[in-house]
Amino acid sequence: MSKIVILGAGISGHVAASHLRRKLDKSHEVVVVSPNSNYQWIPSNIWVGIGRMKSKEILFPLAPLYKKKGIGFKQAKVTSFYPEGDSEIDKPFVMVEYVSETMRGETEKITYDYLINATGPKLNFEATEGLNPGTNKAYSVCTYTHADHAWQGLSALIEEMKQGKEARIVIGTGHAKATCQGAAFEYILNVEQELRRQKVRDKAKITWISNEYQLGDFGMDGMLLSYGSNIMKSHEMVEMVFEDRGIDWILGAGVNKVEDGLTHYETLNGEQNTIAHDFAMLIPSFSGHGFKAFDKNNQDITEKLFKGFMIVDADYTPRPYEEWTVQDWPETYQNPSYKNIFAPGIAFAPPHSISKPRKSSKGTEIFPAPPRTGMPSGITAKLVADNIIDSIKQQKESLHHKGSMGNMGAACIASAGFGMTKGSGISITTYPIVPDYKKYPDTMGRKLGKTFGEIGLAGHWLKLALHYAFIYKAKMKPFWYLIPE
Amino acid sequence: MTRRISKYKRFVMMNPIIQFFKFIYLSIKVLIVVAGGHGGTRQLEK
């Protein structure tokens, strides 16, 4: 009888919990610890942020589902890790603090045989002075509450524009090392289309601001895509779309301060500039949660578990960009010091970025951190669950299931506007996610046929179909497991 | 705004009938890339 504790009920935590529960008999315990009471399908937040979807359409409460499926649920947040136990408890455990209304503030030591840390990122708004969703006319769409708030801000501005106000809209990354450019990219195109729908597009100047060196970098060092019968670079594709939509861009920008209606940023050539905004949506930097870990004697062993995010089977040896290889990237997401701890999704510490690191002439690092989108988050969570299942069934460690981001494809179906007949989407797939410059030296590290782009209405339908399919899957409705991660 | 996408291209991008077939094609293509498997890299290297 084993007890598997999963920290986090986002994409990766929920995927791991569902597969573990389905494949392990009820003599084994599966427990999810997460502060959020609802599951949210984050990719659809961009539609909440333009008022075309209600937040209740992208979420559902976790407790009833987990009760029905026999998954334990504690609405709590983990605060510290004791992978060897302590002087009182001989088993590994995590210390959690409840956040539910009835038990708020109470703490508990939760023991485990296997631990899956799927706590994703901390949305590190504090790293940028003045960036706090809903203040200084700057918003976020990273959670459904943020997205609701963003729509309130945007719709109020649209009303003013209808009265004749000329507005300045700035969307992009809110920190020199932010990631998740894809989400901001979707949001800027959706906002642009919404302004056209509301017949106020001519009143707005829309600017993309990003820490990317080139458009279309997306934190993935850009890519070479097949596009119809052509081959084009992702920056050419994004440039084409932005020009067509009348969107300006500022690149190599490390946003370092936001004031009421002003976004301040440093550029790669060391200049400090400011752009005014009536509405901004800036993705914050993502960081680890600052967890602490202790050994049996209560000595701090945080550095064995965390390097910001959780340490896994990556090669963390510092090397210059030219020497990076796909072999640096983890395969099993297992912590090397404590083999019963795993960290899929965004929770694992990447060995380095994917985009080429760049510094401003003042020494500020300005480049995207590596993204880990929903698909790899789900895939890595499933393979971690499968390895745990095999280990339990075979009663010895099994790490048969592997999935390096250097040998894994991903699809990014970026919404470019909402609507069954007027919508649009930019569908991009990449293989592999981390470019393998040795294997594919002439095509920017990627396999061409599997790395392609398409623009059009079908992309919107596909994104919408994925929304319904993944919510169906997350609700664990009949045959949910047939839908791939 | 600079018209970077030709009228014909835009017609193809927004025509529901053409896009219906594109939708089927894209769904299959995405499935192939995503469900096409994943694995390690270190073993391959040896």
Ligand SMILES: Cc1cc2nc3c(=O)[nH]c(=O)nc-3n(C[C@H](O)[C@H](O)[C@H](O)COP(=O)(O)OP(=O)(O)OC[C@H]3O[C@@H](n4cnc5c(N)ncnc54)[C@H](O)[C@@H]3O)c2cc1C
């Ligand atoms: C606006 C937006 C749009 C996006 N669009 C797409 C898209 O179109 N396609 C795509 O593939 N990806 C997209 N992504 C990325 C995708 O959402 C992430 O890759 C994915 O959510 C990562 O999953 P995760 O489970 O690792 O982390 P999360 O989903 O962030 O989940 C982390 C979980 O951990 C919990 N947690 C936090 N702290 C603690 C704690 N102390 N103790 C216990 N639990 C804790 C959280 O409450 C949460 O449940 C988008 C992201 C954003 C922000």
